[in-house]
Amino acid sequence: xxxxxxxxxxxxxxxxxxxxxxxxxxxxxxxxxxxxxxxxxxxxxxxxxxxxxxxxxxxxxxxxxxxxxxxxxxxxxxxxxxxxxxxxxxxxxxxxxxxxxxxxxxxxxxxxxxxxxxxxxxxxxxxxxxxxxxxxxxxxxxxxxxxxxxxxxxxxxxxxxxxxxxxxxxxxxxxxxxxxxxxxxxxxxxxxxxxxxxxxxxxxxxxxxxxxxxxxxxxxxxxxxxxxxxxxxxxxxxxxxxxxxxxxxxxxxxxxxxxxxxxxxxxxxxxxxxxxxxxxxxxxxxxxxx
Amino acid sequence: xxxxxxxxxxxxxxxxxxxxxxxxxxxxxxxxxxxxxxxxxxxxxxxxxxxxxxxxxxxxxxxxxxxxxxxxxxxxxxxxxxxxxxxxxxxxxxxxxxxxxxxxxxxxxxxxxxxxxxxxxxxxxxxxxxxxxxxxxxxxxxxxxxxxxxxxxxxxxxxxxxxxxxxxxxxxxxxxxxxxxxxxxxxxxxxxxxxxxxxxxxxxxxxxxxxxxxxxxxxxxxxxxxxxxxxxxxxxxxxxxxxxxxxxxxxxxxxxxxxxxxxxxxxxxxxxxxxxxxxxxxxxxxxxxxxxxxxxxxxxxxxxxxxxxxxxxxxxxxxxxxxxxxxxxxxxxxxxxxxxxxxxxxxxxxxxxxxxxxxxxxxxxxxxxxxxxxxxxxxxxxxxxxxxxxx
Numbered sequence: 001x002x003x004x005x006x007x008x009x010x011x012x013x014x015x016x017x018x019x020x021x022x023x024x025x026x027x028x029x030x031x032x033x034x035x036x037x038x039x040x041x042x043x044x045x046x047x048x049x050x051x052x053x054x055x056x057x058x059x060x061x062x063x064x065x066x067x068x069x070x071x072x073x074x075x076x077x078x079x080x081x082x083x084x085x086x087x088x089x090x091x092x093x094x095x096x097x098x099x100x101x102x103x104x105x106x107x108x109x110x111x112x113x114x115x116x117x118x119x120x121x122x123x124x125x126x127x128x129x130x131x132x133x134x135x136x137x138x139x140x141x142x143x144x145x146x147x148x149x150x151x152x153x154x155x156x157x158x159x160x161x162x163x164x165x166x167x168x169x170x171x172x173x174x175x176x177x178x179x180x181x182x183x184x185x186x187x188x189x190x191x192x193x194x195x196x197x198x199x200x201x202x203x204x205x206x207x208x209x210x211x212x213x214x215x216x217x218x219x220x221x222x223x224x225x226x227x228x229x230x231x232x233x234x235x236x237x238x239x240x241x242x243x244x245x246x247x248x249x250x251x252x253x254x255x256x257x258x259x260x261x262x263x264x265x266x267x268x269x270x271x272x273x274x275x276x277x278x279x280x281x282x283x284x285x286x287x288x289x290x
Numbered sequence: 291x292x293x294x295x296x297x298x299x300x301x302x303x304x305x306x307x308x309x310x311x312x313x314x315x316x317x318x319x320x321x322x323x324x325x326x327x328x329x330x331x332x333x334x335x336x337x338x339x340x341x342x343x344x345x346x347x348x349x350x351x352x353x354x355x356x357x358x359x360x361x362x363x364x365x366x367x368x369x370x371x372x373x374x375x376x377x378x379x380x381x382x383x384x385x386x387x388x389x390x391x392x393x394x395x396x397x398x399x400x401x402x403x404x405x406x407x408x409x410x411x412x413x414x415x416x417x418x419x420x421x422x423x424x425x426x427x428x429x430x431x432x433x434x435x436x437x438x439x440x441x442x443x444x445x446x447x448x449x450x451x452x453x454x455x456x457x458x459x460x461x462x463x464x465x466x467x468x469x470x471x472x473x474x475x476x477x478x479x480x481x482x483x484x485x486x487x488x489x490x491x492x493x494x495x496x497x498x499x500x501x502x503x504x505x506x507x508x509x510x511x512x513x514x515x516x517x518x519x520x521x522x523x524x525x526x527x528x529x530x531x532x533x534x535x536x537x538x539x540x541x542x543x544x545x546x547x548x549x550x551x552x553x554x555x556x557x558x559x560x561x562x563x564x565x566x567x568x569x570x571x572x573x574x575x576x577x578x579x580x581x582x583x584x585x586x587x588x589x590x591x592x593x594x595x596x597x598x599x600x601x602x603x604x605x606x607x608x609x610x611x612x613x614x615x616x617x618x619x620x621x622x623x624x625x626x627x628x629x630x631x632x633x634x635x636x637x638x639x640x641x642x643x644x645x646x647x648x649x650x651x652x653x654x655x656x657x658x659x660x661x662x663x664x665x666x667x668x669x670x671x672x673x674x675x676x677x678x679x680x681x
Contacts, residue, residue, distance in 0.1 A: 005494060005495075009491055009494055012488075012490040012494060013491070015490065016490065019488075112327070117331060118328055118541065118581065119328075119514055120544075121544065121547045124522075129522070130524075138494070139523070139524045140523075141519075141524075143522060210487075213488070213518060214487055214514070214515050215514030215515055215518075215542075215545050217325060217514075217545070219324065223485050223487060224487065258492065259491050259492075259495055263457040263480075263481040263482065264457070266483070267483035
């Protein structure tokens, strides 16, 4: 492998990792802080991608699509949370897995009825459709650099919000001890609903950022959900910092394993990495609670 | 009341048998749910269009269509197929799109005495050693589209090819078919995890290997992802993309968009075919379903027309199995594909074409025919088939 190919593949790994981070951030927040396993996170990602593609098809505007997608996913998340999922916060994880798995099936079917089974597409504006020669001889797609930038921006904003603002403090308080936080005047149900909507919006953003690269189709949320769960578990449930580091790790490991190993081994590499990390750190790299 | 009506019913049944009005029961087993559900719908729409244009009749008898969903799972397909032949008394089974489902389904259906006329799945097993008097593939043998593209690149003198496919049986079959015909240098042969989303790493390796072309087989969403990302990496102009029509047909082209323009596909039928029956089919299909048909829909349409022609040639008496088998073997009908006939293993002998993805008058990507690659293309397995006598 030549040095420039090595750099290009590292960049590919980091960029794939950033895309996984966008997807995992919301999942780990809801899972870690609300102690709620939301398998339907992949469906919210799908809703973001479809909302983006449909908005672009209707208005012709890429910018509008990027804005509409997280909003649509957040609204869908709010409806889901208040109508159904809220009732499962106190239940055990198996109940939560069952109800959110059912939600996946229902949302997939609803999307099929609304949009049909032919995949949709989202086109890039010409400014983002080209490529930039950041490595000599290996032009890199501009839009992938844009995904990198958006991912880093989201990571930084989340860090600031959770660690430096009053809202973030409420979130952390609600996670540590829901009853005490309530007694101290924090409106925990409201904070949780807002948190769930934020997680949904992040999934929607991930969906619309993936839409120009991937096929926008029914069921697109499931394969990425599996990767996002791996990231969440490696990073330590509930830790944004952990999700960030784990996403980059998974992206880079997956990229190099695919290139250097046989197909069967390459496909397993991230799961073997997960097993190895959990063997030494059963709570992941950066556990959020103790 | 019952006394009065009983003779009327009896008479009705009698006259039905006498005038061939007893329905022909056709089991249509395909994938209607999950990510591949689009394929089953495409096949069913093509099949239904032909039936509608024929007054919902096959061989002059009304059709009773029994629809079933195999969920892309062989075990589910087998259960549904068994119910179709045993309980619903289906006489003909069609619609199956996945070869692994077909492999699970064929034995119980054939043992129950029904015919299978495949409108899509073209497994090599039934083309070769396991060929069966009552099994017909109106579609293609799986390897043939890849053989055709290999043949084209071989004839054109393209020296270095890079191969990509998902790591599952059909992926390996398609690349094996390609290598059977292409004798140039293979500079890379990569099998990716089934369902992989991101291909940036593989595309970087392609660029580094600098081949004269890439032959890929990625069905469904995988193909959409791969072709879009290949185009975004700026490789399509320098290293052309070649694939079988299954990677570049109307089931995926609307989702790929302009990124597919300039890629090449080998095809036995394309939506731009210039024969009258094909033009009418595309126009009728678009009017009814508001989308351009894929080769899957075209083959399903052909399958219904073929069944009708064969059944009509024997006066609709498909219960006479040896006669129906003979009628199918020698069937004459106006195929959308133009040149079509069955080989001795009951798989097609048909022509293959090179198509290029271009935009039509409305800016939609379509497969445009560029040249004929091979006339009367036969599959590679026919020699292994010792067809048992008719029964």
